[in-house]
Amino acid sequence: MKELLMATVLTLSPAHAAGSPTQAGTTVKVYFAKGxxxxxxxxxxxxxAPHRGVARFAVEQLIAGPTAKERARGLHSELAGALRGRSTCGADFTVKIAxxxxxxxxxxxxxxxxxxxxARVLNMIGTTLKQFATVKKVVALEKNGRCLFDxxxxxxxxxxxxx
Known part of the structure; x- marks a missing residue:
């Protein structure tokens, strides 16, 4: 039942995929910190990206962090391992573009x-999401609706x- 719930939550609505290419297999950039x-x-x-939700996929990659080869090049993501506790929405995050x-x-x-x-986390999130033509501004929020790290x-x- 929990797996079914997760599958339902992770299904993207049109708002999540807004501005996203309509084809799986789209190449996206993920910006990791160096130094x-x-x-x-x-x-x-x-x-x-294996699905149309390229913005969601890009943030998932920030959370997953760089590969071993990328870490060997000095890249890192301070979002990797930074999420704690139970989810309030059934997933790690939601992303909407409007x-x-x-x-x-x-x-x-x-x-x-x-x-x-x-500051590095906010910079990685902002730069990664602003690669998409439909994104001019990025707002990152905590689970309680406050601005992240504010x-x-x-x-x-x-x-x-x-x-």
């Missing part, structure tokens, strides 16, 4: 690792552009 600068140097690697904005909402707790790490009282700086 530990703030916000850090990013290096693209190529992946082939009116030029990709909204990524994590459904599990994302453990930050300090300001430098947090420690201000309101937690809405990614929505308003102000703290």
């Amino acid at each position: 530990f600068g703030i916000p850090g140097k990013l290096v693209p690697v190529t992946r082939t 009116k030029g904005t990709a909204t990524l909402r994590f459904c599990r707790t994302v453990m930050g690792n300090g300001i430098g790490s947090d 420690q201000t009282d309101r937690g809405t700086s990614c929505l308003t552009g102000r703290e």
Whole structure:
């Protein structure tokens, strides 16, 4: 039953696939960090999406992290291993693209690792999702709806552009 539920949750609605090519086998870039600068140097690697949800696939790859060969080249993803706890939506995250904005909402707790790490994670997410022509802005949210890694009282700086 749990497997059926997961299959249902992971089925993409048209909003999830918005702006996505209509053909499986599409090549996408995933931007991993190299080094530990703030916000850090990013290096693209190529992946082939097995389904139409290329934005979802790209974020899944950020969470999975680089391959052994890519790690040997010094690439890393601080999202790899950073998700904790139970999901509030049956998956690790949801992603929707509407009116030029990709909204990524994590459904599990994302453990930050300090300001430098947090900046690199946001940079990887933003750069990876902005490769798609329909994405001009990226909003990354925690499972509770606050902006990811936003420690201000309101937690809405990614929505308003102000703290």
